[in-house]
Amino acid sequence: MTARLAQVAAQAGVSEATVSRVLNERPGVAESTRQAVLTALDVLGYDRPSRLRESAAGMVGLIVPELSNPVFPTFAQVIETGLVVSGYMPLLCTQTPGGVQEDDYLRMLLDRGVSGVVFVSGLHADTASDPKRYVRLRDRGLPLVLINGYQPDVDAPCISNDDAASIELTVSHLTALGHTRLGLAIGPERFRPVERKTAAFGAAVRRHVGPGAPAPVENSVFSVEGGYAAAGRLLDAGVTAIVCGSDPMALGAVRAVRDRGLDVPRDVSVVGSDDSPLMAFTDPPLTTVRQPVQAMGDAAVRALVDEIAGHPTPRGEFLFRPELVVRASTGAVPAR
Secondary structure, three states, X not given: OHXXXXXXXXXXXXXXXXXXXXXXXXXXXXXXXXXXXXXXXHHHOOOOOHHHHHHHHHEEEEEEOOOOOOHHHHHHHHHHHHHHHOOOEEEEEEOOOOOOOHHHHHHHHHHHOOOEEEEEOOHHXXXXXXXXXXXXXXXXXXXXXXXXXXXXXXXXXXXXXXXXXXXXXXXXXXXXXXXXXXXXXXXOOOEHHXXXXXXXXXXXXXXXXXXXXXXXXXXXXXXXHHHHHHHHHHHHOOOOEEEEOOHHHHHHHHHHHHHOOOOOOOOOEEEEEEOOOOHHHOOOOOEEEEOOHHHHHHHHHHHHHHHHOOOOOOOOEEEEOOEEEOOOOOOOOOOO
């Protein structure tokens, strides 16, 4: 028991004596501290004492993908802050390759009696997954909000970045610089945002360059290594500009260009996606399309709080407009 108290105290950032006071419902503990201890119990997988389980009604699950892509920690921070301000205690569930997955987290959250769940780029965005898992949650009356992955069969609001607008901004920028040979390096094609960006890319290239203009697409994984591999194949195809599906992929593309003895942007321009933290400080500073994370996170919190309160948000998908942030990784098409 002493070892468990120490673990919970370390997780919550409080003393073991404070943990003991919370578990025994003794006075003198601030509500925020009490909630931190109860959340620590949940995160560590310890059962709450039965007399404290009703407190889970003020908790909300937040399920995000692995955190190697910095846009996901940013989403988590915005949503967690909004939930706390609204009087809810967020329980962050981070998926890891080979580790705890979305369905496992859902079982835990349901056992804890959470008031609702926010999903960020989860299985709802994967066209190969079964949306019935979300339908079953709604049948139980659990409020849900989906971010970046519209599921028309799920009775829940969806907050999305406008993927077609992201591509249009990028292609317009690059063709204005004189590029006519553009390639897209993006993640697995089964994901809904990838489908949308791929379709929008071909249409935008044909619109800005010409009906017969090639628009090569290389699918890989959303990582630096994935961007490196996809960019290498696009360079073999002769592109002078690479549009990437994420900022980490763009960093991989920059490395691939340099490994060919070429320069960014003198020889090849590279554009990322999301405007993750620190992209202004890369070498070169990365041109990217900023996903409106703050606005999207705020909207997701408002929608979920309304759903919990019994005031359903209008159904359908709410698209948020991205912004092109031009830095030093894009330049005029090289002279031939």
